[in-house]
Amino acid sequence: MSEGFFNRWSRIKQSGEVALPDVEPHAGEANSAESDVSLVQNTELTEQENVTDQAVAETESLTDEDMPDIDTIDSRSDMSAFFSTGVSTELKRQALRKYFHQPEFNFRDPLDEYNLDYSQPKKLVAVVGEKVRGWAEQQLEDAMQQARDSLVDANADTQASTTDELLEAVGADRPEKTTQEETK
Missing domain, CATH: 1.20.5 (Single alpha-helices involved in coiled-coils or other helix-helix interfaces)
Structure with a gap:
């Protein structure tokens, strides 16, 4: 019986028989290969910066005392500070409640068919x-x-x-x- 595609692929992959052909790039492909290498290097630098930013954020863990007053929260407030590891769960809950009770978030689309009251x-x-x-x-x-x-x-x-x-x-x-x- 013939061997299926996935079985053959798995067998070749496990045995290490796959060899890539040696092909010389054309002149246009050489430039694109160099740009691909620089793109990969830029991506690696960006990832390193993100890791550094996260490390700094973790060392500067914010607490309840560092948070703004809940009464000052409006729809344009930055809520990311409330997700710091040092902020209590109760304060996070109160801040999110205040944030999502703003009129901008409580708009019901009149064309939405689920706006009708089906509770009775x-x-x-x-x-x-x-x-x-x-x-x-x-x-x-x-x-x-x-x-x-x-x-x-x-x-x-x-x-x-x-x-x-x-x-x-x-x-x-x-x-x-x-x-x-x-x-x-």
Whole structure:
């Protein structure tokens, strides 16, 4: 059975068989290689400066007494000092609470669909239930009215046809309406 790509790669890597080909760079590639070396050196210097800055910050560990008053904190305040190792947890908590209670951080987007109050689902269900119940009652009333109307029409037709059949059986003509019936 053939050996899979990852198995072959793992075997070659472990045995150390991989050898890079010797290729001479072109003139343009030599300049880019030199710039790559200078970039790596600059990156190493920057990393060393960051390590030095961290070491200085750790030696100058700030305490609760070094922190600014909590009442002076606003949305533009630098909160990084409160994260020093010497600052108490309670002071950090109070500072962050004051910082994030600023109006700039308490804006709710009106287009955000999660801004609605879903904490009272029983009320929400009751409102929807009332709407559905009202709709169903209206549909029932409409259906009942249609049934009544069709029964009234059917009864009127049945009465008229029954009266005509009786008169025909008797052999009389249909009487004309009297003046009392006309006034009704």
